[in-house]
Amino acid sequence: MLVIGLMSGTSYDAVDAAAAELLLENGTLTLRPLGMVSTPYDDGLRGALTAALPPAAVPLETVCRLDTGIGRAFAAAAVRADRELCDRRAELVASHGQTVFHWVADGRVRGTLQLGQPAWIAEATGLPVVADFRARDVAAGGQGAPLVSLVDLLWLRGRPGRPVALNIGGIANLTAPDGTAFDTGPGCALLDAAAREFSGGRLAYDADGTLAARGRPDPVLLERLLGEPYYALPAPKTTGKELFHAGYLAAAGLLDGHRPEDVLATLTELTARTVADAVRAVGATEVIGSGGGLRNPVLTGALRRLLAGVPVRASDEWGLPGAAKEAYAFAVLGFLTAHGLPGTDPRATGARRAAVLGSLTPGRHGFRLPPAGARGPERLVVAGPAGRP
Structure with a gap:
């Protein structure tokens, strides 16, 4: 068909x-x-x-x-x-x-x-x-x-080790071979919101992580963001832009008094950190990634750094265009x-x-x-x- x-x-x-x-x-x-x-x-x-x-x-x-x-x-x-x-x-x-x-x-x-x-x-x-x-x-x-989880489970079946499928769009989600699947939290949602806010709507997103690459993650802001209760919830769990939107950034104090580049760097680190924590929690031996977030070299670089020892590969290598x-x-x-x-x-x-x-x-x-x-x-x-x- x-x-x-x-x-x-x-x-x-x-x-x-x-x-x-x-x-x-x-x-x-x-x-x-x-x-x-x-x-x-x-x-x-x-x-x-x-x-x-x-x-x-x-x-x-x-x-x-x-x-x-x-x-x-x-x-x-x-x-x-x-x-x-x-x-x-x-x-x-x-x-x-x-x-x-x-x-x-x-x-x-x-x-x-x-x-x-x-x-x-x-x-x-x-x-x-x-x-x-x-x-x-x-x-x-x-x-x-995440409804793609059934497709991921069928696709991962029989692969050696414990590979997980990861998609980083506005929201990031993963699927593990045992059927565990959930949204890890923001993928590019907060990054996109920050880019729009700081540019007055001129930018829809931080193309290639250019702004984030010019900044440095703020450890105080990062710890504040990591305190979000969603991350501690057990799977299965899902979220969306009902939670992670521009108002969320404002409530967290990210839109005033900080260099835009540092905020983007902090949000990039947040996505990488929450994804990496989720990947480690399910005992992954390999990550097969897809989605627009993988086209951000700053984000993928941070993810690979945090997942040292766990290869992060694009789904294209397995025949399915990411x-x-x-x-x-x-x-x-x-x-x-x-x-x-x-x-x-x-x-x-x-x-x-x-x-x-x-x-x-x-x-x-x-x-x-x-x-x-x-x-x-x-x-x-x-x-x-x-x-x-």
């Missing part, structure tokens, strides 16, 4: 569309990457999304406009991926949508909201769309994240849903049971379910040269 996976993470800078050929035989799910196209949000939509995120209070009209705007952006990305990567032969679209709120209270996830109306995708492509993946796991008592890994993961989850197979591992999310994820929007010709009785995959194999059809 040819599936397009759509993803926009907590950095909300673009819609990534990855196309994959997926085949399930005898317990082995083979993923053949066909490539990725990335379509940036236009400035108006990105600005509206930024203004609407927590801790902002917004009217329902704004939510409706965003749901439509994001849906149309995802639809355009899917059309482009079908044309450029699939020769218009795609059979299914799996859309993560754009997370705008993750409701956590008393250590439990009570709800989660992803915008990007899938009807726009189905109408533009003519294809059936699986979307709204996270809500079903939350309804089953889970965290609703820039597109989450989009490929949702292609897999959409494929599983289409076959009536669970898309979660309860060990990773804390749910009562594994659940078939998402809601289905039929395509132009409806949706034909595959034959019943398929056996779920026991492992994932990435086939062929990464990113090449």
Whole structure:
């Protein structure tokens, strides 16, 4: 089955569309990457999304406009991926949508909201769309994240030692081979917020860690930030920009009286430290990383320093392009849903049971379910040269 996976993470800078050929035989799910196209949000939509995120209070009209705007952006990305990567032969679209709120209270996830109306995708492509993946796991008592953990577990199975999969986006998360999976804390979320605040909105992020490289971590500020209660919570646990946003920086006293470069250096060290602590806590012998944070050489340098003796490698070395890994993961989850197979591992999310994820929007010709009785995959194999059809 040819599936397009759509993803926009907590950095909300673009819609990534990855196309994959997926085949399930005898317990082995083979993923053949066909490539990725990335379509940036236009400035108006990105600005509206930024203004609407927590801790902002917004009217329902704004939510409706965003749901439509994001849906149309995802639809355009899917059309482009079908044309450029699939020769218009795609059979299914799996859309993560754009997370705008993750409701956590008393250590439990009570709800989660992803915008990007899938009807726009189905109408533009003519294809059936699986979307709204996270809500079903939350309804089953889970965290609703990190949903890539099932894909990671299948992919890590059989590897020597104790490798862990790490993704550093706006929020960082990891998956260990025993099913332990959780958000470690901020990935680039606070770095991005600080860059925007100090530049008056001119910078969306600290490109290549340039600002952080000019500063020095402030040990007093770092210890203050490490006192955040979230880090001491047991897994499974999840977080988001509901906690780690510009207001968080202001409350911690980082936006006044400090050199911007030193604040960025401190926040870079915070991400590296919290990730490294989590990696050591699960006894990792190797880290297989992905996500935009790995493209920040200052952050990856700090992580390698703190994890001396534990190799940190990009998922590209294992055949799965790191820039597109989450989009490929949702292609897999959409494929599983289409076959009536669970898309979660309860060990990773804390749910009562594994659940078939998402809601289905039929395509132009409806949706034909595959034959019943398929056996779920026991492992994932990435086939062929990464990113090449």
